[in-house]
Amino acid sequence: MADIRPSGYSKHRKKQTYSRRLGTRATPLQTLMSERVGGMGALILVILVLPLLLSNNYQYDVAISMGINAIVVVGLNLLIGYAGQISLGHAGFYALGAYASAILTTRYGLHGALAMPLGAIGVGLMAYVIARPILRLSGHYLAMATLGVGIIINIAISREAWLTGGPDGMYVPAMQVAGVELYGGQIWYWIVAAFLILAVWLALNLIDSPIGRALRGLHGAEVAAETSGVDTTRYKVMVFVISAVMASVAGSLSAHFSEFVTPDKASFFHSILFVTMVVFGGMASTFGAVVGAAALTLLPQLLADFASYEHMILGLIMMVVMIFMPKGLVPSLGALARRRRRQEARS
Amino acid sequence: MVKRFTRALMMVGAACIALGVTAQARAQEDPIRIGSFLAVTGPASFLGDPELKTLEMYIHRINGAGGLIGRPLELIHYDTGADANKARTFAKRLLEEDEVDVILGGSTTGTTMAVIPLVERAEVPFVSFAGGVVIIEPVKPWVFKTPHTDRMACGKIFEDIRSRGLSRVALISGTGGFGKSMREQCTQVAPAHDIEIVADETYAPSDTDMVAQLTKIKNTEGVEAVVNPGFGQGPAIVTKNFAQLGFEVPLYQSHGVASKKFIELAGDAAEGVRLPASALLVAEKLPMDDPQRPVVMGYKTTYEAEHGEGSVSTFGGHAYDGLMMYKQAVEAAGTADPAAVRDALEAIQGFMGTAGEVTMSADDHLGLDLSAFRMLEIREGDWVLVE
Amino acid sequence: MPPALVELLQFLFSGLTSGAIYALVALGFALIYNASHVINFAQGEFVMLGGMVTWALLSQGVGLPLAILGAVALTVLIGLALEKLAIERARNADVVTLIIITVGAGIFLRGLTSVTLGKDLHALPAFSGNDPIDILGATLIPQSLWILGVTAAVMVALHLFFNHTLLGKAILATSHNPLAARLVGVNVNFVLLLSFGLSALLGAVAGILIAPITATHFEVGIMLGLKGFAAAILGGLGSGPGAIVGGLLLGIIESLGAGYISSEYKDAMAFVVILGVLFFMPSGLLGKRGTERV
The missing domain is CATH 1.20.5 (Single alpha-helices involved in coiled-coils or other helix-helix interfaces)
Structure with a gap:
């Protein structure tokens, strides 16, 4: 039996959990520095300050897209970063959420605030049904199976034009609340921000719960976890469903915000993009997920000015970051900062 | 942390x-800021690429000649890759950040439709280069378009089929936005032309082989003609597979493949294929007194001088028409003020473009009729006018 | 022959032609996976490069055989560079990280090709004309025979290489147990390099063979890469015969699905079948049933 210690488990966090388990001396400073309290505070602070830098609807648009992507990625990170299960099909769940909102509001006259949870429940049920057979697979077979699910969803959406508007997509009317149309960057910025904070809060709590510890065990060594009595499948299914529901909610938000949905939302590349955001920011780090989502949402906007060189540069950045920071931006930059601090302290 | x-x-x-x-x-x-979002990469890059080249080329020329109403033109373009969500974000960027005076572009119906609510709200004139009839029907105050609609293409094809004394038609359509939309339009207008659709197959745009679908059509009783709505590589493969199976009935392609590229891709198999297209493809073959001749010859020679012999396509022509209509509207209005330009666009009378003669009105933001469409046949690797 | 059988034969010809291409791409996936446990999502770009570079050389007046050689050589060089500059440096990274590196490489190669060779579709001339060959009432174009023939030749060559040469055996050894292979003197890095070179070669060959039928384009590799990956998984990752069976099966499923059931859901059907197979055989049709190492 080899190393049982989970790998996606930073030294920093280990210290924190140990001290909590022992019920001893978490100094106020330590509490402040922890992901749950300090990180959350920083996120809220950034969300509050960011509008000062945004001067028009387009910039709000980019910020909102960052937030919506971040919700998906925070959920997906639970699956990839903590449970160690890859999914190349989460764009499918995202698109299902978006289309559930679009179809329920336009074709059945439901209110958006009702369509979103209905969509999320539907997606959750669907994820639950497929999770058991799919999560029996591992590694690249799991990647293929989830990819297949995503592609089937994508094809179904673009073929069933009577319901979905087909490959050209469909409109979603602006959401009305008490007779007021929800339109414009600022309103949606705060709506998405609230959902993002909720998603991050949920994720952090889940990670710090006994479930989270079991999950980290999974990532480290599944067989070991199983032999020590952890019902691995149950936890994997649970996280799969949670991440699918989060993707669905984000999809609903994007449908109402952008007032337009297309089957592209379910495309293979959209799935890959979500996974890239998880890894780019740093696996098994909730704030890494947020940073990854923000960075990769902003990047194409910054690169748009390079016209035909855009894709070359994007591909190059993805490769270089992953080669030199295989753990992702946040953990790698964090390690760099720590090293420098230590050097400074020494000199 | x-x-x-x-x-x-x-x-x-x-x-x-x-x-x-x-x-x-x-x-x-x-400068007058012209915003554009085109599918320069992705499955519709053969539309976006010539469109962007055309805009760049002619904006450069207009600036060289002293600009428009004394102001230089500035082109701000973003590549959508035919992704409607990207198109939406970029349109917002054009409207909110770049504060453009007009938007020309949208290579595909999908990207165009995604942007329409934004331009309507921002009240900026928008001239689309996409084919779908839904863009201008119902009429949206700020939205115009330059190419013929898919419904007109179906009408033109069915007219030609009827004139050959045929009526039982098989459809084989791409499942992309273009193929799907044209398939619907064709199915809708078929009864009005006394056409019966007896087989209806589809293929995905990235498919490499359509033999199975065509075999099925071939084995369908009484098929008298085959129509293939689609663009990109698909129609070329359909044409080749069609020839491989030794299918004897006439094959019709759509205006979506109206470029020399199609003949190059399909090779000998393209012999005898018919398709509706604008006069641009047969510029030299137009009679000397054809009123459209100077325009299409002018565009063709200019474009091919810069991008090579045989490179001209009707798609770049849509961009040319859009830019020139905007130019005419600004000149007529004497200002680039969006509202005034919108009114001037709607008032355009007898504008001669590569797609035909355009006469806009409050309830027609396309302004073309079927007569602007020509039925072409491919013979010995070149376009021949059928009429 | 009765018409129904002719129809079936026609569907099978069509499915085998596409399937042979999928098999070549799948073999590329399998080779790299065996040597490194990396799924190379830039495999489709090797296919694209084969076709595009051949076209570019042809348009410069180079003859077809020389153009093909040049395109294969250049693609192999790019495959080697990818291994040397990217994969080797990230050897110890997570599986997902490696996937993203190869996805990034794919995006980069597509961008590079669109900038240097343009975004147009291009056709290659068929190797021996386009006159259909009649076989029992069904038709086949000569290019299909080329595809089937070259694919068969490649399989035989790979079989001989892996079972009868020292180098081939070294690669197999590395895939089974890298540490043991290193101990008996196999240069693992060299094996890795070689597998990328070979994969690039297979991809380029597939791209060149299919370009006369489908035309080539800077984004033509996306879908072919995906289908190749699906075929490799269907057959069982890392298994050579599995990749071939998976590829041919995928092509036939698509063709029969489009012919007999619905062309609308042809692509989806292929994935439904793959999901079904994986549910019952979690390691694909011919994959190794390994127990997980702890």
């Missing part, structure tokens, strides 16, 4: 500021 995270977000913030600063710097000059 806190520090790390705030630092990362500060970087993001700084980037946002940088975006804002460039926008302000732009505002200090005084």
Whole structure:
């Protein structure tokens, strides 16, 4: 039996959990520095300050897209970063959420605030049904199976034009609340921000719960976890469903915000993009997920000015970051900062 | 953790500021800003690529000749890759950040439709280069388009089939936006032309082989003609597979493949294929007194001088028409003010473009009729006018 | 022959032609996976490069055989560079990280090709004309025979290489147990390099063979890469015969699905079948049933 210690488990966090388990001396400073309290505070602070830098609807648009992507990625990170299960099909769940909102509001006259949870429940049920057979697979077979699910969803959406508007997509009317149309960057910025904070809060709590510890065990060594009595499948299914529901909610938000949905939302590349955001920011780090989502949402906007060189540069950045920071931006930059601090302290 | 995270977000913030600063710097000059979003990459790149080249080329020329109403033109373009969500974000960027005076573009119906609510709200004139009839039907005050609609293409094809004394038609359509939309339109207008659709197959745009679908059509009783709505590589493969199976009935392609590229891709199999297209493809073969001749010859020679012999396509022509109509509207209005230009666009009478003669009105934001469409046949690797 | 059988034969010809291409791409996936446990999502770009570079050389007046050689050589060089500059440096990274590196490489190669060779569709001339060959009432174009023939030749060559040469055996050894292979003197890095070179070669060959039928384009590799990956998984990752069976099966499923059931859901059907197979055989049709190492 080899190393049982989970790998996606930073030294920093280990210290924190140990001290909590022992019920001893978490100094106020330590509490402040922890992901749950300090990180959350920083996120809220950034969300509050960011509008000062945004001067028009387009910039709000980019910020909102960052937030919506971040919700998906925070959920997906639970699956990839903590449970160690890859999914190349989460764009499918995202698109299902978006289309559930679009179809329920336009074709059945439901209110958006009702369509979103209905969509999320539907997606959750669907994820639950497929999770058991799919999560029996591992590694690249799991990647293929989830990819297949995503592609089937994508094809179904673009073929069933009577319901979905087909490959050209469909409109979603602006959401009305008490007779007021929800339109414009600022309103949606705060709506998405609230959902993002909720998603991050949920994720952090889940990670710090006994479930989270079991999950980290999974990532480290599944067989070991199983032999020590952890019902691995149950936890994997649970996280799969949670991440699918989060993707669905984000999809609903994007449908109402952008007032337009297309089957592209379910495309293979959209799935890959979500996974890239998880890894780019740093696996098994909730704030890494947020940073990854923000960075990769902003990047194409910054690169748009390079016209035909855009894709070359994007591909190059993805490769270089992953080669030199295989753990992702946040953990790698964090390690760099720590090293420098230590050097400074020494000199 | 806190520090790390705030630092990362500060970087993001700084980037946002940088975006804002460039926008302000732009505002200090005084050009007419033309915004554009085209599918320069992705499955519709053969539309977006010539469209962008055309816009760049002619904007350069207009600027060389002293600009428009004394102001230089500035083109701001973003590549959508035919992704409607990207198109939406970029349109917002054009409207909110770049503060453009007009938007020309949208290579595909999907990207165009995604942007329409934004331009309607922002009240900026928008001339689309996409084919779908839904773009202008119902009429949206700020939205215009230059190419013929897919419904007109179906009508033209069915007219030609009827004139050959045939009526039982098989459809084989791409499942992309273009193929799907044209398939629907054809099915809708078929009864009006006394056409019966007896087989209806589809293929995905990236498919490499359509033999199975065509075999099925071939084995369907009484098929008298085959129509293939689609664009890109698909129709070329359909044409080749069609020839491989030794199918004897006439094959019709759509205006979506109206470029020399199609003949090059399909090779000998393209012999005898018919398709509706604008006069641009047969510019030299038009009679000397054809009123459209000077326009299409002018565009063709200009484009091919820069991008090579045989490179002209009707798609670049749509961009040419859009830009020139905008130019005419600005000149007529004497200002680039969006509202005035919109009114001038709607008032365009007898504008001669590569697609035909355009006469806009309050309830027609396309302004073309079926007569602008020509039925072409491919013979010995070249286009021949059928009429 | 009765018409129904002719129809079936026609569907099978069509499915085998596409299937042979999928098999070649799938073999590329399998080779790299065996040597490194990396799924190379830039495999489709090797296919694209084969076709595009051949076209570019042809348009410069180079003859077809020389153009093909040049395109294969250049693609192999790019495959080697990808291994040397990217994969080797990230050897110890997570599986997902490696996937993203190869996805990034794919995006980069597509961008590079669109900038240097343009975004147009291009056709290659068929190797021996386009006159259909009649076989029992069904038709086949000569290019299909080329595809089937070259694919068969490649399989035989790979079989001989892996079972009868020292180098081939070294690669197999590395895939079974890298540490043991290193101990008996196999240069693992060299094996890795070689597998990328070979994969690039297979991809380029597939791209060149299919370009006369489908035309080539800077984004033609996306779908072919995906289908190849699906075929490799269907057959069982890392298994050579599995990749071939998976590829041919995928092509036939698509063709029969389009012919007999619905062309609308042809692509989806292929994935439904793959999901079904994986549910019952979690390691694909011919994959190794390994127990997980702890």
